[in-house]
Every structure is written in C-alpha cells, then in structure tokens.
Amino acid sequence: MKRLTILGSTGSIGTSALQVIAACPEEFSVQYLTAGSNAELLIQQALQFQPQAVAIRDEKQYKLIASELRSKNIQVLIGQEGIEEIAGAQDIDLVLNAIAGTAGLVPTYLALQQGKDVALANKESLVMAGEIIKEICARTGAKLLPVDSEHSAIWQCLLGESHQAIKRLILTGSGGPFRQLSLSQFEQIKPADALRHPVWTMGKKITVDSATLMNKGLEIIEAHWLFEIPATQIEVIIHPQSIIHSMVEFCDDSIKAQLGLPDMRLPIQFALNYPHRLALAWEQLDLVKIGNLTFESPDMTKFPALRLAYAALERGGTAPAILNVVNEQAVGAFLRQEIKFTQIPALVEKALSLLPIKAHPDLSAILEIEILARDFVAREINSQERNAIA
Numbered sequence: 001m002k003r004l005t006i007l008g009s010t011g012s013i014g015t016s017a018l019q020v021i022a023a024c025p026e027e028f029s030v031q032y033l034t035a036g037s038n039a040e041l042l043i044q045q046a047l048q049f050q051p052q053a054v055a056i057r058d059e060k061q062y063k064l065i066a067s068e069l070r071s072k073n074i075q076v077l078i079g080q081e082g083i084e085e086i087a088g089a090q091d092i093d094l095v096l097n098a099i100a101g102t103a104g105l106v107p108t109y110l111a112l113q114q115g116k117d118v119a120l121a122n123k124e125s126l127v128m129a130g131e132i133i134k135e136i137c138a139r140t141g142a143k144l145l146p147v148d149s150e151h152s153a154i155w156q157c158l159l160g161e162s163h164q165a166i167k168r169l170i171l172t173g174s175g176g177p178f179r180q181l182s183l184s185q186f187e188q189i190k191p192a193d194a195l196r197h198p199v200w201t202m203g204k205k206i207t208v209d210s211a212t213l214m215n216k217g218l219e220i221i222e223a224h225w226l227f228e229i230p231a232t233q234i235e236v237i238i239h240p241q242s243i244i245h246s247m248v249e250f251c252d253d254s255i256k257a258q259l260g261l262p263d264m265r266l267p268i269q270f271a272l273n274y275p276h277r278l279a280l281a282w283e284q285l286d287l288v289k290i291g292n293l294t295f296e297s298p299d300m301t302k303f304p305a306l307r308l309a310y311a312a313l314e315r316g317g318t319a320p321a322i323l324n325v326v327n328e329q330a331v332g333a334f335l336r337q338e339i340k341f342t343q344i345p346a347l348v349e350k351a352l353s354l355l356p357i358k359a360h361p362d363l364s365a366i367l368e369i370e371i372l373a374r375d376f377v378a379r380e381i382n383s384q385e386r387n388a389i390a
C-alpha cells in the first residue's frame, strides 16, 4: 500500500486525486492532507480518509478544524510552517503537489530534499526553479512524476524509448475560450469570460492561464525540465477537442500520441500508481462519438504569452521565475478587475525587459522574485490609476 501526502487536497486536482484514492482503497493510504483556506472541505476529507495530520494555510481556521478533528486523533497544523512540515514528512512514499501557483514551490523542494517522489501538478515549481529541482532529484534520487495531462502523455509516449531518438515534443492545447475571438475584442474580455473554459474544469488561476495560453507557455518550460529537451524541439499545436493529450515525434519521423477523455483523474492515477496502471471505471473514450480530431497552429499575435515563455526559457536564470510570478500577480489583478485581460502578457513582457535577470539562482533568489514581482505589478497598477485620474 502506497502512503500518500496530498498537498492542496481541497482544489480541483486534489479532489480528483481523492476520488482516485477512494476508488481503490487497497492501493493507497492517505497520511497527510493540506489546504489553503477551505476548512469545511478539509474537515470532510480528513473524516473520510483518516490521515495522521492535516495543515491549513489560513491560520484563522485552526479552531474550527481542531475542534472537529482533535477527538479523532488527527493532528492539526497551521500556516505556511504547517504545510512545510507536512511536505517534508518522512513516513510516506509519495507526495502529490496540487497547490496552485508559486506557493507550491517550497513544498516541492522540501519533499524532494527528503528523497520523496513527487507527483507534480504544481507546474509553477519547475517553471520557477527547474535547475534547482533537477539538482535535488539528482542528489537525492527522488523522482518527479508528471500529473499535467500533456506531460503525462509525453511520459507515456516515451516509456521504452531512448532519449536520443526524440526529435520533437508536441504539446497539445485546447486553445482556450478565445481561440476564435478576434483580437479587436480582447480588450473587452471580463473575468467571467476567461473563467469559462470550453473543455476543462479547473482552479481559477490555471483557467485564466489557459485563456491567455500562458498555461501552454508554462508547460513548455515544464516539459523542458521534465524531459531535458531544448525549447527549439518543443512545439505547441492547438487541438480543440483535447483528446490527444500530447505527442512525441521520433528520429524516424514516427509520432506517438496518448489519447483519453479530458479527465484529470487519468493522469493522476497514472502518476499515483506508476509503474502499474489502475483499471478504474470512469467514462470511456468513444472515438466514433467524437468523430473529428482537428489541429491548428497557435496564433502568437493574439496570444503573446507563448512567445514570452519561449523567450524566458531561452534567456534562462531567473527569467522563467519572473515570467511566472508576474503572470500570477497579473492574473490576480485581472480577476479583481484592476487590469484588462490584454495587460496580463503586457505586464509579463515589461517585467522581463526591466527586472534584473540572474543566472543560476538559488532558492532564496527565486523566492525574492515573488516580492519583486508583487511590487512591480502593484506599481504598474498604481501608475495606471494615477494616469487615469490625471
């Protein structure tokens, strides 16, 4: 039985993972759960899965959770420290990191440092600190198991293949809700429009990233680190049906693809139970019912985030971390209606041209960027508001 930690158990990936675990109780035991602020759901999950401890980031929720769980012999930890203590726990076999955004980086780092394998949904960890993470994996022997559906697909296509035989990684993407919208209408996009993804149901941050195609940009960087392939050999193709989750082209021009319904439980179960597949009874893919699979090139003018991600990866050092944290801050500002949709990539581009970029950063240099990025986005919004008043 695999002993698991689920970081971010109350989110979209976390709850899907718990569905997989509930469907095969003889394979997994849940030892630790963590949440950001959703105390009610965390309590419910703890009562169902009986972990030894839970942690919640929002310290105000402590009393409520402790009053519900103490009598059940479940320890309750709080704040960033509580989450970090759980991320670094020794008595487990695998950590699933499903925390959204930059907050996932330190937990990934701590788990790998303990030599624990990490099923990684939190792509931001690798985008920000790919070099550091690969170095810890090499030192401790810990493995990264991709959870992102595209990277899971590539991983599955590469099983049994040699690295030298890879010609190209082909990441597919649905194209998001604005694939067919003309650029002239982008200025009017509201948060509710961006949160309406045509295929996937996900957390807010990744849903907006999918609308700007920054999500695909982050995935290019993630693929680079996971599979050790240069940016020039990673291509993005828009595939609106989201049935082919990604492909690999080999030196003999043969292309392998992995297909499945757009359901994150599939890549989650593959990562949790690797190297064995689980026979779980979710809805089956019916290709005849789907009928057509179509493909198109991404429009880099409408979606500059893709170009920015390639450029940040080429630049290296702290550039991908700057791209990631400025994007995250800008997405937050867009959701609060402080900036327009089109300003998300514009702010990222400006930050990449203005903020200092360091080569081979350590973890503290990466973490400093978060503060720098927050200040940068706040300053930009303030100056925009001042200009609007003047």
Ligand SMILES: NC(=O)c1ccc[n+]([C@@H]2O[C@H](COP(=O)([O-])OP(=O)(O)OC[C@H]3O[C@@H](n4cnc5c(N)ncnc54)[C@H](OP(=O)(O)O)[C@@H]3O)[C@@H](O)[C@H]2O)c1
Binding pocket: 007, 008, 009, 010, 011, 012, 013, 014, 034, 035, 036, 037, 038, 039, 057, 083, 097, 098, 099, 100, 101, 103, 104, 121, 122, 123, 124, 147, 148, 149, 200, 201, 202, 203, 204, 205, 206, 264
């Ligand atoms: N959703 C998908 O289909 C999908 C697909 C591929 C990759 N991913 C990646 O998986 C990760 C999670 O995505 P998601 O869609 O599941 O996000 P989500 O629904 O927003 O869930 C995020 C989880 O992280 C917790 N959290 C948020 N801020 C935190 C903080 N500062 N400290 C500790 N915990 C915090 C949340 O807790 P509360 O809810 O309790 O506040 C929740 O449990 C992201 O990196 C995303 O890119 C997601």
